[in-house]
Amino acid sequence: MPRLPALLIAAAHIQPGEAAGFLTGLLHPISGLDHVLAMIAVGVWGAQLGPPAVWLLPVTFPMVMAFGGTVGLMGVALPGVEVGIAISALVLGVLVLAEARPPLAVAVLLVGFFAIFHGHAHGTELPQGQSGLLYSIGFVVATGCLHALGIALGLIHRWSSGRVALRAAGAMVALAGLGFLVRALA
């Protein structure tokens, strides 16, 4: 009796492209300023909001982003991805600027919503022939480090001059988001 049809003999005992996969994944989230600013802004906003948002937002973002990336990898189209990414930078910048304090559920939903666009863009841009697992590890680690950077920057929120600096940074992120939006719509 034949075995399951997809069960085949091992073809090779090598793992090609692993370092390239990890490094490509690590570099991918920081290859676009729109992604970088949005992810750092998530960390900064979380720091402004304080616990539990300070860790809940950076936990939500990678998981929902990975879901978006999975959807992108599977070839499911999502309209307006670039516009969504630009709006995410714009809105997150405004939220940091305003030191907005919505209910926690709203903050989580908002960050999760934006993460889908970022993830989908990454998912559809992933190069063929890389080690999927190592790429994913690099990708998630880089994203998490950007959030951590945002949180670290946000720690200056405890000082009044730090709060002003963070709001100024939020204004710059919002302006950059506006620029991304104009470019995406052009």
Added chain:
Amino acid sequence: MRTAVGAALVALFLLPEEARAHLVTTGLGPVYDGISHFALTPEDLLPVLALALLAGLSGPRYGRVALFALPVAWLAGGLLGLSRSSELLMPALTALTLLALGALVALDRKLPLGLVAGLAAALGLFHGYLNGTAKLGALGLCGVAATLFVLVALVAAFVISLRAPWSRIAVRVAGSWLVAISMLMLGWRFRAGG
């Protein structure tokens, strides 16, 4: 309808695929191949880390159970797998394992001791079996089991030793990263045109 959906899920997640790349040899012999296995095979390393984090978060009793259940089950599964004639890979199921363990770490809920022991045994049997089919060999499996013991001991003990509230949160964040990685693994598995 339910049968069709069930069959589709089985086809998507449980059917094995062609082994394109799995076992890496060091050239130093089977024991060292086993010892270095986790450094070269992240698809085995990540679920082990997830389980060790979970056991550490749950407390010393859970850590002790995982410390012994996982290597023993891994060894048993590996010895079972050695009798197979061809290498078996189940990347989607491996990703789902990681997804479940990462989610449990991220949620940080108190779990029954028996459940954690069962998870350790199931993880060990499943991944050990896959290692066995990859012809790691009995000596290699012993190397794997020894490394597992040390790995789980170090990670679980480290997590148990954490006292600051933020450090427990950091472990939960690591769990969320594992969930994200597992979801991307699934995406790669079902990549359009891939």
